Amino acid sequence: MPVFQLYDAPVFPHPDLAEEDGLLALGGDLSVPRLLQAYAWTVFPWYSEETPLLWWSPDPRLVLFCDEFHMPRSLRRTLNKGEFRLSVDQSFEQIIQGCARAKRPEGEGTWLTPEMIDAYSELHRQGHAHCVATWQGEELVGGIYGVALGRIFYGESMFYSVPNASKAALVALVQVLRERGFTAMDCQQTTAHMLRFGAREIPRGQLLHLVQKGLEETRVQGSPWGGEGLLRWVPSRRQFRPEEGWRER
Structure with a gap:
C-alpha cells in the first residue's frame, strides 16, 4: 500500500488503505478541522521532531x-x-x-x-x-x-x-x-x-x-x-x- 501525502484540505484516504503497521499518510497540519476529521476516520497523529507529521490507523485496535x-x-x-x-x-x-x-x-x-x-x-x-x-x-x-x-x-x-x-x-x-x-x-x-x-x-x-x-x-x-x-x-x-x-x- 502507498503512504499518502496530505495537502491543504482536511481530508484523509480511507483507513483500509493504511500499511500493515497502520501508517496511512504524512504531511498536512494539526488544525482543529483536520484533527476532528482524522478521529472521525479512526486516524491519529503520532510522530517525533525528527520525522514528518505521520498519521496512523492500526488494525486491529x-x-x-x-x-x-x-x-x-x-x-x-x-x-x-x-x-x-x-x-x-x-x-x-x-x-x-x-x-x-x-x-x-x-x-x-x-x-x-x-x-x-x-x-x-x-x-x-x-x-x-x-x-x-x-x-x-x-x-x-x-x-x-x-x-x-x-x-x-x-x-x-x-x-x-x-x-x-x-x-x-x-x-x-x-x-x-x-x-x-x-x-x-x-x-x-x-x-x-x-x-x-x-x-x-x-x-x-x-x-x-x-x-x-x-x-x-x-x-x-x-x-x-x-x-x-x-x-x-x-x-x-x-x-x-x-x-x-x-x-x-
Missing part, C-alpha cells in the same frame, strides 16, 4: 468498552484510603505537559512535540479534548487526556508522579464516560497495561462503525460530554461522586 472495564482490587483498596482527589476538565495544559515530560519504556524523548501540545490545547479550548487530573493536596500527581468524538473517547496519553495516580484518573474517566453514554475508549495501541483493565482488540472496521454511529447520534441528540469540577471517591458506593461546586455544562 485496542478498545476499552466502558461496560467491560475491570478495576483491580488492589486499586480499589488504594482509592478507599482517600489519598487522591480527582478533577474533570481542569488543568488540561498541566496534564499534557506532564505527559510530555514522562519517561517512556521505549526510550528517551516524547512524541508530544510543542506543536502537538498547542494543537490539543486548542482542541480543549474548543470543547473537543478533555482530561481528568489526580491530586494529592494541591499537587498534580497524575492525569489522562484525550478527544471525545461522537460516543467514542480517544485516549491520548497519561502520566503519574506517584504510584496509582494515572490509574485513579482512568477509573474516574471511564465512570464519566459511562454516565454520559459513551460506548468505549480507543486505546490506539495494544499495551499490557490497558489489557489488565479489560481492553480488547477489535477490527478497525468495527471501531469505525462505532465512531460513525456515535457521530450520527450526537448530531441528533447533542454532545454527551458535560460538567467539570472535583470528584471524590465514595468507598461505600465504589465510585466517584461530584463534590460541591461541580458545574454542569
Whole structure:
C-alpha cells in the first residue's frame, strides 16, 4: 500500500488503505478541522521532531468498552484510603505537559512535540479534548487526556508522579464516560497495561462503525460530554461522586 501525502484540505484516504503497521499518510497540519476529521476516520497523529507529521490507523485496535472495564482490587483498596482527589476538565495544559515530560519504556524523548501540545490545547479550548487530573493536596500527581468524538473517547496519553495516580484518573474517566453514554475508549495501541483493565482488540472496521454511529447520534441528540469540577471517591458506593461546586455544562 502507498503512504499518502496530505495537502491543504482536511481530508484523509480511507483507513483500509493504511500499511500493515497502520501508517496511512504524512504531511498536512494539526488544525482543529483536520484533527476532528482524522478521529472521525479512526486516524491519529503520532510522530517525533525528527520525522514528518505521520498519521496512523492500526488494525486491529485496542478498545476499552466502558461496560467491560475491570478495576483491580488492589486499586480499589488504594482509592478507599482517600489519598487522591480527582478533577474533570481542569488543568488540561498541566496534564499534557506532564505527559510530555514522562519517561517512556521505549526510550528517551516524547512524541508530544510543542506543536502537538498547542494543537490539543486548542482542541480543549474548543470543547473537543478533555482530561481528568489526580491530586494529592494541591499537587498534580497524575492525569489522562484525550478527544471525545461522537460516543467514542480517544485516549491520548497519561502520566503519574506517584504510584496509582494515572490509574485513579482512568477509573474516574471511564465512570464519566459511562454516565454520559459513551460506548468505549480507543486505546490506539495494544499495551499490557490497558489489557489488565479489560481492553480488547477489535477490527478497525468495527471501531469505525462505532465512531460513525456515535457521530450520527450526537448530531441528533447533542454532545454527551458535560460538567467539570472535583470528584471524590465514595468507598461505600465504589465510585466517584461530584463534590460541591461541580458545574454542569
